[in-house]
Amino acid sequence: MFIDEYISGVAPANGKILLVDDQVVNIKILHQLLQDDYDIYMARDGHQAIDMCKKVNPDLVLLDIEMPILNGFDVCAHLKSDPATKEIAVIFISGHFDEDKEVKGFNLGAVDFIHKPINPIITKARIRNQLTLKSQSDLLRSIALLDGLTGVANRRKFEQTLPVSWLQCCREQQPLTIILLDIDFFKLFNDTYGHTEGDNCLRKVAQTIQDTVNRPYDLVARYGGEEFVCVLPNTDLTGGTYVAQQIVDSIIALKITHEKSQISDYVTLSAGVATIVPVRNKDDKILIEAADKQLYLSKERGRNRVLGVQVP
Numbered sequence: 001m002f003i004d005e006y007i008s009g010v011a012p013a014n015g016k017i018l019l020v021d022d023q024v025v026n027i028k029i030l031h032q033l034l035q036d037d038y039d040i041y042m043a044r045d046g047h048q049a050i051d052m053c054k055k056v057n058p059d060l061v062l063l064d065i066e067m068p069i070l071n072g073f074d075v076c077a078h079l080k081s082d083p084a085t086k087e088i089a090v091i092f093i094s095g096h097f098d099e100d101k102e103v104k105g106f107n108l109g110a111v112d113f114i115h116k117p118i119n120p121i122i123t124k125a126r127i128r129n130q131l132t133l134k135s136q137s138d139l140l141r142s143i144a145l146l147d148g149l150t151g152v153a154n155r156r157k158f159e160q161t162l163p164v165s166w167l168q169c170c171r172e173q174q175p176l177t178i179i180l181l182d183i184d185f186f187k188l189f190n191d192t193y194g195h196t197e198g199d200n201c202l203r204k205v206a207q208t209i210q211d212t213v214n215r216p217y218d219l220v221a222r223y224g225g226e227e228f229v230c231v232l233p234n235t236d237l238t239g240g241t242y243v244a245q246q247i248v249d250s251i252i253a254l255k256i257t258h259e260k261s262q263i264s265d266y267v268t269l270s271a272g273v274a275t276i277v278p279v280r281n282k283d284d285k286i287l288i289e290a291a292d293k294q295l296y297l298s299k300e301r302g303r304n305r306v307l308g309v310q311v312p
């Protein structure tokens with residue numbers, strides 16, 4: 001059900017295109033050709049191109065090879081080495097046909113080559129084809145990264161996201177917070193009401209967490225059986241603890257009856273929060289371990305509560 005909803009919610013294959021060329025006249029030609037069909041962004045050099053890719057996350061980059069300082073190959077190599085930009089499709093635009101250059105470009109991960117002077121019809125067709133492929137693979141990737149039962153992200157998505165958020169906060173010297181959440185006495189819940197009700201409970205809890213954590217760059221994922229994790233970039237311990245408390249409060253407010261719970265009439269959550277200002281040479285595992293420890297202490301101290309720590 002969640003997968004179907006997801007598919008029907010996907011936007012049509014319009015797409016965002018970044019045009020990169022050191023010659024304004026070349027950008028103008030492509031802009032005129034494409035502006036009616038796509039959202040167009042522009043960059044005049046390699047560094048600007050990389051910055052734009054991080055900022056607007058285009059579906060496709062039309063990348064001039066011959067540029068001063070950072071050439072098209074360098075830009076492509078950079079995009080493909082960064083998890084945040086490696087899925088962006090790259091089409092090289094080159095001044096003339098050169099087999100060695102094309103080999104090099106494809107080896108770097110480009111999807112196509114277009115030669116100047118461009119033929120408008122062929123160029124449009126190639127771009128449309130690549131954008132269709134891109135939207136299909138985006139869709140497949142998203143489905144592969146969703147938890148089939150609850151509809152939130154799965155563990156794999158979490159494992160992909162954490163290093164990206166880590167690097168991003170590292171660059172910006174911003175705090176990164178994660179929240180680990182675990183449903184209290186969930187085994188007893190399943191034993192009492194059966195696995196179908198258990199699954200319903202997991203869905204409601206997942207949805208409630210998702211509704212509470214709603215900034216676009218935050219992530220909610222199912223971490224394990226009845227465990228969930230939130231990744232909150234640019235969030236300090238105070239902010240993270242506040243969000244965790246909101247989640248814990250909203251779960252008990254759902255009033256999902258749990259007569260075997262030893263602390264409440266209803267299903268409750270325990271939360272462990274950990275915050276760090278990441279540095280490049282540290283492993284992101286320390287953040288998970290710290291949150292896990294806080295979660296353990298929340299359980300020890302009576303459950304249905306939030307404990308947090310700042311990781312030095």
Ligand SMILES: [Mg+2]
Pocket residue numbers: 021022023064065066067
């Ligand atoms: Mg050029």
